[in-house]
Amino acid sequence: MMPTLSLEPAGRSCWDEPLGISVRGLAPGQPVTLRAALRDEKGALFRAHARYRADAHGQLDLARAPALGGSFAGLEPMGLLWAMQPDRPFWRLIKRDVQTPFVLELDVLDGHEPDGGRLLAKAEHERHFLAPGVRRVPVREGRVRATLFLPPGKGPFPGIMDLFGIGRGLLEYRASLLAGKGFAVMALAYYNYDDLPKDMDVIHLEYFEEAVNYLLSHPQVKGPGIGLLGISRGADFCLCMATFLKGITAAVIINGSVANSGKILRYKDQTLLPVGTDISRIKVTKEGLKDIVDVLNVPLEGADLKSIIPVERSDTTFLFLVGQDDHNWRSEFYAREASKRLQAHGKEEPQIICYPDTGHNIEPPYFPWCKASLHSFYNIVVIFGGEPRAHAMAQVDAWQQLQTFFHKHLGGEDRTVPAKL
Template sequence: MIGLTVSPEVALADEPVKIQAWGLRPQELITLRAWLKDEKGEIFYSRAFYMTDEEGKVDLEHTPATGGDFQGVHPMGLFWALKPVTPFLRLLKRDVIGSPFYVHLELYRHLEITPSPKDIPTIIKVVQRWYASPRVQRVQIREGRVRGTLFLPPGEGPFPGVIDIPGRIHGLIEFKSSLLASRGFASLALAYFAYEDLPSQLENIDLKYFEEAVQWLSNHPKVSGAGVGIISFSKGVEPALAMGVYLPQVAATICVNGTNAINGEALSYGDIIFPAIPYQAERILTTDRGTILVYELMGDPRKPEYHNSIIPVERARGPILFLVGENDQVYNSLFFAKEVLARAHKYGKQDVYLRSYPGAGHLLEPPGLPHCSVSRVHLLPLPLNFGGELVSHCRAQESCWKEILDFLRKNIPCSRQNKL
């Protein structure tokens, strides 16, 4: 009898799974294929070839893939390598509470090409990948100007509070906050443009809006009032760093692949104004693949005329952690992070940290999510290069997520919290 085991079959999206096959012939070549359908009906798939051992078994924790979308021992490789049938799509979970992604794992015998609709798998397992644990609460927020969604862990609390600030993406992105709530944080997924009645385009950054969000979260009855953490990504790093500097309720700041200065759109906080370093649009490149590279879009903050655009991180109350993909093709993130580190040390601030990941690209997501090196984005005429090498990037996501959780737990004061 041929068997295929996936354990656990129901899990959070950031949890690893164990995949094993047995009952096959010794030294038999098999194909394992994974696929899912996203919320828009688009198909994402991956495949890898494996040779069974002398007992006719395959264990992805020990058996190397001999070909397909990756090679070597990678227990989560089939999840890492999921790619769209329609080119240049990014896998994004929008409904984080109501439904999981159903990942179909299929075993084929003697199949070295991509399975066609006529091919019948020997055995199938369906895995549920959820973005929130069962008792996490989702609360839509419309408080004053603040727009977003609050995710609360089960229990009475109080919980450490976190605000999740995304990059330059339209709409509200919730999957990171829902996973953070599943790990014990009261997490506010904050929108700051192109959502409901917020401005449709990002024209300037008003730090008062973010201050209102911090104050609201700090005063929530289920949130520990001793300070909140900020986790930011890409364009969201700019307001996040300014929050750490000017808002005393911010206890810790995490910056994933961002800059050390204000770029493109000015940032203001009352009478304090950070002029924007102009984007260098003439430096945008089109590749032979028909994709766009914006790696050199940002101006050099070291130039004297841009001095007033640099965020004075040395004034931040709490620690700052920069997480950087060294193969980021959107920002020169490693350079910007090193500039932050050098400035902090120059002024005597010692609690600024840098973790960089060779081979990782721009889209550092929670672990288990597939690598996306290029995809279409709003307003750009061609797909955008994000960078990253499959295995290096996805290993970095595993390390990066652990760093995020550990840093937040260590640095956000909380008298009591549920441990999930």
């Protein structure tokens, strides 16, 4: 009997969906290595492998069998995805075109040599970013440059605006996946995309206000307010929008700062100056990588007080998702500072969820942990913090937490399905 590799669901699945992996037809107790690989849209190869032993019936189910070593160890049904590492140094897995899937290649090899065993079975599986029925609508309305993702069905749906950090242009993969959960999600570009400005010397919040008004007025978006989802610098902009603009009901802040961490920000007659930085505080790890966690000034005194986002003015309900080992800046400190300011002014205490051994880039489930990559603001390779397994666990939990939060505060049908590692 030839070994067979089975995947559930078969053929295709969404990226944030758990994937069942099993092998049948092995000899009792046979040692095997499972190997996973995919290429991103720029040709970079990501790979992971793990060693296993078949049970007494010649079967192997990754949901029940612990890995004996390799890229990870222990009971990790999704380890072959979240433990992937690139063949290029300091390369991060990013999905740029959500209309095409990542193609996952899985091999079963005889023995415990990831590159030397005899091939016993193989399979391909498509990991998609558009759930069946989700509609992708490019947005060029006034100055707004974005992409709106609408769930299947009649609507209207709870609306969310999604922002990433600097240097990324327009990223759609988080918005497209979230639309499959019953939200109308608009991925917003704010510079270095299409005909938008190529730099961010001055940020005018009126651009974001125009985007908020567009989303609120869309016939498929349920009012009276929308949600905001942002990470890193995008999270800062979400805090600014929640502070200065109307129509924001709820906001999820992933590893953000309570200070204006970039360029000058203006809204009408109000100005937030950029918080100071000191590159002499860059540290170097034992591996020779740069650590920038202390570069940003702590905005509690002096001139940098003019850089603090006055969140105490906001009536938005907040959820802060924090990597406690974030090495981009001190995200937990900033979340707790925002909480203190809100409560001191009689506002609702925000929910703060802290994840131990978790770094800066908290992504949707199963994206591999990125130890270090090029930082577009400082133009150097920096570490982002965290440990692979803890970071993977945090991503699964954070994805469920933000969906539950938005359904609670924006309404709509809760389609949150517990993900698994």
